[in-house]
Amino acid sequence: MSTKQAQIKQTQKKEVTIRFAGDSGDGIQLTGSQFTSTTALSGNDLSTFPDYPAEIRAPAGTVPGVSGFQIHFGSTAIHTPGDICDVLVVMNAAALKANLKSLKPGGVIIANSDGFGKKDLSLAKYGPEDTPLTEARESGYTVIEIDITKMTRESLKESGLAPKDIDRCKNMFVLGVVYWLYSRKMDSTIQFIKKKFSKKPEIAEANIKALNDGYTFGIATEIFNERYSVEAAPIEPGTYRNITGNDAVVMGIAAMANKSELPVFLGSYPITPASDILHGLSRLKHFGITTFQAEDEIAAITSAIGASFGGSLGITSSSGPGIALKSEAIALATMLELPLVIINVQRAGPSTGLPTKTEQADLLQAVYGRAGECPLAVISASSPADCFDVVYEACRIAIEHMIPVMMLSDGYIANGAEPWKLPKAADLKPVRVRYEKARENGQQNGPFLPYTRDENQVRPWAIPGTKGLTHRVGGIEKEHETGNISYDPDNHDFMVRIREKKRDQIARFIPEQKIDEGNSSGKLLVIGWGSTYGSIKSAVTTARQEGMDVSFTHLRYLSPFPQNLGDLLGQFEKILVPEINRGQLVRILRDKFMIPAEGFNQVRGVPFTVTEIKDKITELCSS
């Protein structure tokens, strides 16, 4: 063992991007998440992104059936899952075909040679004479072929397992190889396997053996002449876990239920990529969270409105097409002036669009997309872990300002994961909940006025069961203070304005906008919102290192904007707004601040690469 290792060069890397790809039945997501856990435990900063096929079970071996998982990790700060991979692990020909474009020139391909037979090539729609691995080698890639199927069968031939079960351990064999290649410890994965298969010890044993044999294969063979290590990153001290955006939303809501002591009611209808929020919350009944899988999107939100009327925090979760169906009910909640949180995990549209792909094209829908003058608060998350803080903040605003709040996430951060420094429950900001108090002598001293307002234009939350407060609310325009039906023109004008004022006054209770990177004045300001944070941050950091006069700010609050935003924008000659849409925030900024902001837009269903944004910055800084 030691003699072999002595011949292998050990190279230190600052950052690495690996993509695992295979058939959807190959256990790629599990392989990726295990590599992620181990990487996190090694102290690297990291960011990951799974790339699921759209179909549940596309035909095995075909390109549409390919499942991928990308991880970017390093000894420096990591903000994105990586533009382009250094290493591509492919279990079959289709996986190579689908992913070769994401491998950097000269990058490493680790291929399961058994997945490149005649049938595999044909399923992947290669020609019968094609030799994709040879061609890749000739194009300058380093191709390492391992017959993973054969090696795994060999490794487990005495396990007594059925051939089908043995083949299912292939992913652990290849994970073992990659662990060796990156000098990783395997304890965490071994613990994971033991726990996962605690009721099937023979399966656990086989997986562990395949993992160990994969690692040993790395040591014992001479197919690798280089081995890598990535040092721990300088990370803020604390306790961390890895978290996806959807899980962070679930945690944030549970935290709010706990801190506000309000019962939470989630009305939801399954939709990609938001369903995991429903799944997660349905397991947290002991936190005082009730989940209701409604018959449709409209019932999902209206049931939440009913619960809010009853004194719960009503929440609904969906994606763009579902949000469109909820529009009329969002307007009802705006009229009723009840707390309601609407979570929109955006996906590529319009219509069914690309359900598993990401986009930021619902901003205008969120801010303006309803009948009538219908102002609500809009707030967006910039990364998977940020979803926790943002959903917590959305709930706070909804409760304290008696208004619907739309939280924007998207498919990229919903499924992507990153390390999250755990907050302590005790440190979370408490939320003020005030139900209107009962009047013991009923309404003898005049009727209760449900639409009187405090200094922030917020009306009282008067819930059924409270003596002396019986009242009626509805979607018809209401008379100021009494809440009775009113068709008076002046009253309507007044009420439309006051609902808008209420929304605008939220700006007094949110932080001022800060520069994230760079100076507070200069040539170019890049302003983003939502999931583009990581790409923009990395691009601006690089551009500044190259001496460009560029700064970066990222918006969390989209409606209302922070009070100082106009002043902040005014300090720069040029404003660049990168968005995964056809230009939505840029329109709002131009409209509101009359500035010549320039958009940078793509709608390809995938995030920006750092390079794309960096090139645009370079162009603007040099003109």
Added chain:
Amino acid sequence: MSTQKTVNGTPQNGTLKGKDFASDQDVRWCPGCGDYTILKQIQNLMPKLGIEPENIVFVAGIGCSSRFPYYMNTYGVHGIHGRAPAIATGLKISRPELSVWVVTGDGDGLSIGGNHLIHMLRRNPDLNMLLFNNEIYGLTKGQYSPTSHPGHVTKSTPMGSVDFPFNPLSLALGAGSSFIARAMDRDPKHLQVTLERSQQHKGTSYLEIYQNCIVFNDGAFSPYTDKSMRDMTSIYLEHGQPITFGKDDSHGLRLDGCRPETVDLQSGNWSKEDLWIHDEKDQNKAWLLSTLFDNNKEEGGLPRPFGVLFARERPTYEELVRDQITAAKEQLGEADLDALLSGEETWVVK
């Protein structure tokens, strides 16, 4: 919180009268509208229930009938078109102790809100649903509804409707309803009795109320409400009793196999012992009763039943939801937020 405030078991709102349940708002239905009678009967019923006004919520959608909550001095939500069942379901799940009423019409409940209606019925939350059926769209000024008859000439069907109408009670039964009943605005006494039965039922009670729209569909139910005809066209069902109708129970209903037929009790050929005994717990017979609707012209004018056709309690939705919450708390213990946030795997950076 209990819906019934009691001191030594005595309801404390005993001093309330029907008018105490009327809000201070002017009622704005057309003069002569059947809705007035229904409103009055519900306001008169309320004091009998022993439920404080603050523990009662009326939820409605859109339409003439859906203005109902504004006229009740209780809590109320006037929602959006067709969605009252969903709003009420959310409210009832989160506040099971409240007495929640859903007021809807044939357009609101059966057309735009048809989906919510059937799903509410299968889930069976303990709600009282009142379906004001006038076989026409009133608030939008006279278009045909999903219960309008084929051939009905309306503003949107100048050559007559070609739509096949819903049978609202068969629809409800098919959706798994645990309680179906029918009443009419023109018989307030029977209406109040049936309302009371609906309120007592634990689960979603579905009460269809024939309601005359004096402006757009006047006389739609006159065969069942006119004194000259109603004896022979209307059956008043009573649980455990033979099904009879006609002046002085002159006629009855018997089952020939699965086929209902009317018999003349004065002919000497039949007696009450031959008749169909109404059993409101029998779902198959309830189905047959609900079909005394589609065929009354073709098959010699079978009369139409009023009262409770079917009532069989099963667990309510909110009970089942609450049971799971209780079980989860027992299994998982007190919520520990820090433990939840930590998840299964953490690491420490020093």
